[in-house]
Amino acid sequence: MQMSDTNPQAAFWNSDAGHAWVENQAMLDHMFQPFEALLADAVRAGEQVLDVGCGTGATTLATARRVGPAGHSTGIDISAPMIATARIRAAQASLPASFACADAQHHAFEPAAFDAVVSRFGVMFFADPAAAFANLRRAARATGRLHLYAWRGAAENPFMTAAERAAAPLVALPPRLPGQPGQFAFADAAVVLAILQAAGWQEIRVDAVDVPCAFPAAGLDGYVRRMGPLGRVLPTLDEPRRHAVIDRVRGAFEPFVQGETVRYTAACWRITARADVIKG
Template identity: 85%
Template sequence: MTDTNPQAAFWNSDAGHAWVDNQAMLDHMFQPFEALLADAVRRGEHVLDVGCGTGATTLAAARRAGAASHATGIDISAPMIATARIRAAQAGLAASFVCADAQHYPFEAAGFDAIVSRFGVMFFADPVAAFANLRRATRAAGRLHLYAWRGADENPFMTAAERAAAPLVTLPPRLPGQPGQFAFADAAFVRATLQAAGWHDIGIDAVDVPCAFPAAGLDAYVGRMGPLGRVLPTLDAARRQAVLAGVRRAFDPFVQGETVRYTAACWRITARAHVIRG
């Protein structure tokens, strides 16, 4: 992990600390995916959670797989991995965490029964190389079970802040074909990537998942997360407050009483490491 990797530099900057600081709110928001991924894990399995962040899905996998198993989380963000390790120790679960890039990490060959990920696989510099590395780390009957965002136009909550802020400040652009939140928006690209990496029985299904979190956490979400969160610290206090006030109004349609609600438009991506016959 070096500063020559833009993703490493980004997720070890304030972006990574923002996820740590907002861990409880984000875990609440994405709890439906935690449950969906836990359901994909079987008792006794060894599981790898890619882009594990602060560890919620890894710990859920560890609980589901049971004491005779092990769950490993890998993420490029040192602050998030540090938090995940603390959470695992506090929970007393059979989970461990690696701070590294899963594209290059020398996993033990055929060491995992299942690979899961909650929005953690869209950031590889070379997705084919990354998924080939993950396939080598998976046993012959091993499975892939991932969730990734569909397009920005299908996820108005995820893009509300940048749309509202665009007339007010210059935001870092989302570049087509580059690693990022919506890098897997094109299902054909995802399928071609997995095929080139040697995966089989690929399934890519559109799923719409209801998400919610307490409205008390909305200001922190708006001010710290996403492209706007990168820009706000560069503004003087008066302008920062003006931008936040303008952007905050864009989220009013998603607020229902004391709760923020939206639909996450995603792909459920499944595959097998090898062809299963018979």
């Protein structure tokens, strides 16, 4: 695994942020379940699939089910705690899946090994996105396909920013820096297109899609306390201030709660491409 002390993303995803995803794995899988189906539909029986930024493995396992015993799905992620969980899940499910704990930007993939490269919100964190996608293209066969989902802008995703907007008057949160690796790093479709062109991908499409997502309202408290920028700051606050922030933030999520279910729309880009031009 290429994880060094100079890689901020490696440090981040191997700290409490990675453990928070493991702790909330069931809720997050429920929330993002529609993307499992979308990515499974993008692969075929018998194929070799690479799942980039696979997290705790839900999309890797979904594609492994689709490719079946004649194929294989490989998940790669920089987070050791999430990869450990993914490996346990794959073993329990007895699926054709394996995992690498590594940085996909630098990892020495076998050349021309994969029929499809897929990702659910896992490609916005590279230090050098063009270099990363060039590495992924080398790992794909000439007929290999790219099929990714990435967030559009923060303004189009009010659920994803509700906690920090509500908490802002009460506590200082880490800023989201434009142009830096992070959740909304691919917000600009023109930037995404330029990255993939520079990396050598062909037949590129960047299409806006809105995906309805939902999870049980019982999981909202864990989401507020552990996920996103607020989840990283809450443990540093004294108890009275922490309770004041949580109470304020809970109110900000009320518009998304419908009975026993939290519902929101994920405003995304569906990004597709081919490793080479298909002739004939």
